[in-house]
Amino acid sequence: MAADRDAGVDPRFDPVFQRGYDPAKHGGRRPRTTPRHATAETPVTPIRESAATPDAMDRPADTADAVRDSRSPRHDPVAPIADVPQVDAEPRGRNPFRLALLLVSIVSGVGGAWLYWRRFQEDPYGASGYSQTPNDLFFYQIVDALMAPLLTGALVGFCLWLVLWAIRPRTTRGD
Amino acid sequence: MATDLPRDRRAPLVGLVVLAVVLTVTASIMLWFSSDWRFKTNTFYSDSANVQLTQEEYEVIDRLGYTSYQLFLLSTPLFMGAMVAVLALLGVLAWRWERKPVAAGQAAAERATGTQATAAS
Numbered sequence: 001m002a003a004d005r006d007a008g009v010d011p012r013f014d015p016v017f018q019r020g021y022d023p024a025k026h027g028g029r030r031p032r033t034t035p036r037h038a039t040a041e042t043p044v045t046p047i048r049e050s051a052a053t054p055d056a057m058d059r060p061a062d063t064a065d066a067v068r069d070s071r072s073p074r075h076d077p078v079a080p081i082a083d084v085p086q087v088d089a090e091p092r093g094r095n096p097f098r099l100a101l102l103l104v105s106i107v108s109g110v111g112g113a114w115l116y117w118r119r120f121q122e123d124p125y126g127a128s129g130y131s132q133t134p135n136d137l138f139f140y141q142i143v144d145a146l147m148a149p150l151l152t153g154a155l156v157g158f159c160l161w162l163v164l165w166a167i168r169p170r171t172t173r174g175d
Numbered sequence: 176m177a178t179d180l181p182r183d184r185r186a187p188l189v190g191l192v193v194l195a196v197v198l199t200v201t202a203s204i205m206l207w208f209s210s211d212w213r214f215k216t217n218t219f220y221s222d223s224a225n226v227q228l229t230q231e232e233y234e235v236i237d238r239l240g241y242t243s244y245q246l247f248l249l250s251t252p253l254f255m256g257a258m259v260a261v262l263a264l265l266g267v268l269a270w271r272w273e274r275k276p277v278a279a280g281q282a283a284a285e286r287a288t289g290t291q292a293t294a295a296s
Binding site for chain 2: 157
């Protein structure tokens with residue numbers, strides 16, 4: 001590092017890509033130690049750790065290890081991951097609400113189709129005749145008003161059931 | 176399941192239930208008035224004694240029948256909204272049910288990792 005600094009190149013970067021690079025003077029290309037394409041987490045972590053890096057480089061090896069050990073254990077790259085107890089993160093069996101969604105869709109679809117079928121079958125001259133009472137008219141109209149929402153709700157509910165099935169979180173079983 | 180949620184996450188679900196109930200009750204009330212006015216209109220037109228009424232009185236009855244029909248038409252989207260609210264409620268509950276075990280498992284794994292690393296240090 002000190003040699004790079006004395007040779008007029010920035011020691012933080014590979015001399016191959018810097019102005020004034022001389023293979024005889026600076027040697028070959030350094031091995032790449034960081035990923036070429038940084039992930040979303042890397043811009044935060046290296047900045048915090050880079051502040052301690054110059055000090056750690058100037059200290060003896062055992063002091064640098066002590067600095068590394070004093071960091072948060074969650075960022076320690078040598079943590080024994082294999083010893084972490086396995087927690088069951090799989091969803092619990094069949095989703096009752098998705099099942100209820102499917103049942104509501106089926107019931108409303110069958111109900112709406114049945115109401116439509118009754119309306120097709122009835123006498124067009126006597127169903128809503130002038131002799132009906134207000135109660136008869138109310139039930140006659142509420143059936144008319146419910147047919148389309150029931151059928152539409154059945155279609156929407158079935159689509160929603162399929163969407164929930166499609167975006168179901170992936171489990172360890174891969175289903 | 177919904178009772179163990181915090182209030183800010185439970186409020187939208189309660190809102191969906193309230194919306195479904197309000198829309199259903201409103202549509203039913205509108206249909207009741209629609210049926211009542213339709214009955215009155217039908218009775219008026221079937222009564223031959225009303226042929227002597229004035230043009231203004233006929234217009235009032237026609238307006239009543241027209242309003243009755245509009246109320247009937249308006250009740251359909253209200254029922255549709257109630258149906259969608261119920262489906263949305265079930266969809267949200269199903270989605271949260273799917274997400275909850277995974278989130279709980281990840282949190283438990285993080286807690287276990289932190290506990291073990293602390294014990295090791």
